[in-house]
Amino acid sequence: MVKLIVNGKSVTVVAEAETPLLWVLRDKLGLTGTKFGCGIAQCGACTVHVDGEARRSCVMPVGELAGRAITTIEGLATPPEMERAGERWRAGTALHAVQEAWLAENVPQCGYCQAGQIMTTVALLAANPAPTDDDIDSALSANLCRCGTYPRIRRAVHRAAKAIRP
Amino acid sequence: MNRRTFLLGTASGALAIGCAFGRTGGRVWRHHQRTGELQPNAWIRILADGRVIFTLDRVEMGQGTMTSHAAMVCEELEVDPTTITILPAEASRAYDNPDRQIRVQITGGSTSTKASWQPLREAGAVAREMLRRAAAETWAVPLGECVAIAGTIQHAKTSRMLRYGELVKAAARQDTPRVRLKDPAQWTLIGKSLGRLDIRPKVDGSGIYGVDVQLPGLLTAVIVRPPVRGGTVAKLDASAARARRGVVDVVQIPEGVAVIAEGYWEARTGAELLQVTWDEGHGGTLDTDALFAAFEKLASARGQRTAHDAGDAYEALGKGTRVEATYRAPYLAHATMEPQNATCWIRRGRCEVWAPTQTPGIARFRVAEAIGFDLDDVAIHTTLIGGGFGRRGLVDYAVEAARLAQRVKRPIKVMWSREDDQEHDWYRPMAVSKFVGSVEFGTGNESRPLQPGPGRITGWLHRLVAQSIVTHEAGDFLGARVPNATPRALRRLVSAGPPRMTARGTLLDPTSIEGAADLPYAIPNLRVEYTPAETGIPVGFWRSVGHSFNAFFTECFFDELAHAAGKDPYELRRELLASHPRHRAVLELAATRAGWDTPLAAGVGRGIAVHASFHSFCAQVAEVSVTGNRVRVHRVVVAIDCGRVVNPGLVAAQVESAVIYGLSAALKQQITHRKGRVQETNFHTYRSLRMHETPVIETHLVTSTEDPTGVGEPGVPPIAPALCNAIFAATGKRIRTLPIEAALASPGAAS
Numbered sequence A: 001m002v003k004l005i006v007n008g009k010s011v012t013v014v015a016e017a018e019t020p021l022l023w024v025l026r027d028k029l030g031l032t033g034t035k036f037g038c039g040i041a042q043c044g045a046c047t048v049h050v051d052g053e054a055r056r057s058c059v060m061p062v063g064e065l066a067g068r069a070i071t072t073i074e075g076l077a078t079p080p081e082m083e084r085a086g087e088r089w090r091a092g093t094a095l096h097a098v099q100e101a102w103l104a105e106n107v108p109q110c111g112y113c114q115a116g117q118i119m120t121t122v123a124l125l126a127a128n129p130a131p132t133d134d135d136i137d138s139a140l141s142a143n144l145c146r147c148g149t150y151p152r153i154r155r156a157v158h159r160a161a162k163a164i165r166p
Numbered sequence B: 001m002n003r004r005t006f007l008l009g010t011a012s013g014a015l016a017i018g019c020a021f022g023r024t025g026g027r028v029w030r031h032h033q034r035t036g037e038l039q040p041n042a043w044i045r046i047l048a049d050g051r052v053i054f055t056l057d058r059v060e061m062g063q064g065t066m067t068s069h070a071a072m073v074c075e076e077l078e079v080d081p082t083t084i085t086i087l088p089a090e091a092s093r094a095y096d097n098p099d100r101q102i103r104v105q106i107t108g109g110s111t112s113t114k115a116s117w118q119p120l121r122e123a124g125a126v127a128r129e130m131l132r133r134a135a136a137e138t139w140a141v142p143l144g145e146c147v148a149i150a151g152t153i154q155h156a157k158t159s160r161m162l163r164y165g166e167l168v169k170a171a172a173r174q175d176t177p178r179v180r181l182k183d184p185a186q187w188t189l190i191g192k193s194l195g196r197l198d199i200r201p202k203v204d205g206s207g208i209y210g211v212d213v214q215l216p217g218l219l220t221a222v223i224v225r226p227p228v229r230g231g232t233v234a235k236l237d238a239s240a241a242r243a244r245r246g247v248v249d250v251v252q253i254p255e256g257v258a259v260i261a262e263g264y265w266e267a268r269t270g271a272e273l274l275q276v277t278w279d280e281g282h283g284g285t286l287d288t289d290a291l292f293a294a295f296e297k298l299a300s301a302r303g304q305r306t307a308h309d310a311g312d313a314y315e316a317l318g319k320g321t322r323v324e325a326t327y328r329a330p331y332l333a334h335a336t337m338e339p340q341n342a343t344c345w346i347r348r349g350r351c352e353v354w355a356p357t358q359t360p361g362i363a364r365f366r367v368a369e370a371i372g373f374d375l376d377d378v379a380i381h382t383t384l385i386g387g388g389f390g391r392r393g394l395v396d397y398a399v400e401a402a403r404l405a406q407r408v409k410r411p412i413k414v415m416w417s418r419e420d421d422q423e424h425d426w427y428r429p430m431a432v433s434k435f436v437g438s439v440e441f442g443t444g445n446e447s448r449p450l451q452p453g454p455g456r457i458t459g460w461l462h463r464l465v466a467q468s469i470v471t472h473e474a475g476d477f478l479g480a481r482v483p484n485a486t487p488r489a490l491r492r493l494v495s496a497g498p499p500r501m502t503a504r505g506t507l508l509d510p511t512s513i514e515g516a517a518d519l520p521y522a523i524p525n526l527r528v529e530y531t532p533a534e535t536g537i538p539v540g541f542w543r544s545v546g547h548s549f550n551a552f553f554t555e556c557f558f559d560e561l562a563h564a565a566g567k568d569p570y571e572l573r574r575e576l577l578a579s580h581p582r583h584r585a586v587l588e589l590a591a592t593r594a595g596w597d598t599p600l601a602a603g604v605g606r607g608i609a610v611h612a613s614f615h616s617f618c619a620q621v622a623e624v625s626v627t628g629n630r631v632r633v634h635r636v637v638v639a640i641d642c643g644r645v646v647n648p649g650l651v652a653a654q655v656e657s658a659v660i661y662g663l664s665a666a667l668k669q670q671i672t673h674r675k676g677r678v679q680e681t682n683f684h685t686y687r688s689l690r691m692h693e694t695p696v697i698e699t700h701l702v703t704s705t706e707d708p709t710g711v712g713e714p715g716v717p718p719i720a721p722a723l724c725n726a727i728f729a730a731t732g733k734r735i736r737t738l739p740i741e742a743a744l745a746s747p748g749a750a751s
């Protein structure tokens, strides 16, 4: 039994401590927006936030996460840690500004990697509200996209940064 | 395609139009009475509340069919595509791909826009006309005065208007009219960069891919597969696996040993507890170096088949300067971002499969075959698809799920790990090419005037050795292609014939020689020989198929000959493409936009390649620099002619996607075997381009009034040769073996 805080809600799951968070989210909590790509921390498809930082859930034993705040793509629109950080929200919309930028730039192709790309971007912008192309490279090179959406991801990151900046 | 085949082609399905431009035989009316809807054909349903439902029969796997195909229908139907509901088609013969060479419900071969272009616009127009007629009848006004605008029919003279929903009943009584498609000048959707209609669920986490399917009491299976091809279980001890908490069962199927559990993690860790001794058979002897050596030996002799022969290449090669080279292309995995998977539930004699598949048609046939069901008792639901690239034209995952569902009598999802996916793919075939070319200098023959410049290419001998894809995959196609009512034994017979013939070499596999046998250059003595080589390693369609290696082979060797002749590689291509205007136009466009003649920074080289595939034409110019073994690609300029462009934004996205996919393969990827075991088992050893390595990609579209042709694949073939030619320009090193990074790292491989 592990107590977790997922997307602002406390949940208790029955899982062995070494079970990766990814499979707890997907198989036990039905949060399938977080994807499985490699299982060995190489692709970023499984990226979630743990206390606001982008982490690969496929290699995070759930036993180590008791009491930590976990945010998945499904909870991105209202993550409590962002509110604590005083992040501004686009009132009245269900999507985070980064997700809006992804729509505006028509980023996704197959879309399978995009939850991870978006989670990495939100964490990047929280730490660095005005990233340069090099900053984007170093943060997002952790996330593979086999469809090759990188050029549009870059544009969307810049767009989101502009939208979020006060 | 003409009108008649369109109608006949759709007439086989339950949802068909039914009869050619005349009475609907009451089918549309009966459907209306049953459902209250207007369903004039297999793609369109209009509900009484005005909702328009479009059934998309070419799967959306990221390439944009949902958006482009909706635009084609809505253009003629006169509705706003952002207001309609789009549903993926179930397996049905009504949705067979109308491409003449396919005729199976599959999305592939870059055929989606080309094959749907006429039928979908006609489908939209037929519905629109039925609605217009219904309005004219209702108002008792001339048909010519009734205009379809944004989901309504309007009568300007009397300022009357009826919504489509209000006309459903009257329209369902109409015969199927003969239609005239809109004049291109009137298009409001086609040719515009309509935003993607499929992406909202892809950014908010709600989209359901194959891996995300949930059903009551769903179990998860992972399959422990033989470590080498053709391996079989010699001894199995499953006691520890069975004892693991969460494991429900351990089941042996032809594909391996399945561990079935409450969730993926329980199944995966349970699988690690299996004690399997494998009988490896011959599979354990496969070795990449030995395979290449064997292919090269085959390429040293005359080819088994002649794929093209013009002039007398052997004679020409005896004269002038002789240039020889051997090129090698490795096996490649598809590495779709979503690993293979499928979910199946069999109950009350019905089998339902949920799968991210490019081919509901083949999935239905193979699943029915595997579990002994009639085709009509198998339903295939296509989920969102995490990348296809040709991999999901195979349906092994669906077959596995069905076999297991039959055993456990509960819904079950088969999940492949990334390692399973890498080690048990149907790979892009490995291939070897030996070339001999001849270049003549000097005065030559007075009756055959010299081409301008110092030397000319007089002979080209290409000996291609490659594994046949048709041998491995045609059975699936043919089995799914015969009519549904074909007895099972006959169906099996049909599906076995051609694969046997290509394996023996009695039938020339077109997918092996495509892009090599039809070399466009005006070379007087040109011979292409082909020898099929079977290794036992499964091969399949990989984004751009035979073109993926043949463009690399031919466009690199052409570059070698241009240099041997002392010619600019762009200028020589231009010259020798005089009778291929569409090749030449993209070549010139790419070169101009890239600034072919402009100086580059020190250390940077520029390379060019042009290649036609899937009825489209694509040229690329790459700019690169090389430091040590590291290649930096700075810029890629692409020109593509894919006929009329339905959605320029989608075409640009597909071109970028193709360039990045092709660059990943050319620079980094190979599947190698040692003692039969695949060495590149996950993304750390099977590497792909990442954000920081991605060049600036500029896409230029040729304006054309030709019908649309392929987009998803034609951007792949030119990138490897453009890149290798640029590396030569930058360093003087010829890359003749892919991938490039490995070639640069191993001293003998590049020269």
Ligand code: FES
Pocket: A035, A036, A037, A038, A039, A040, A041, A042, A043, A044, A045, A046, A047, A056, A057, A058, A059
């Ligand atoms: S699935 Fe976690 S990094 Fe790939």
Ligand code: FES
Pocket: A108, A109, A110, A111, A112, A113, A114, A144, A145, A146, A147, A148, A149, B062, B337, B386, B387
């Ligand atoms: S959009 Fe398909 S993998 Fe990124």
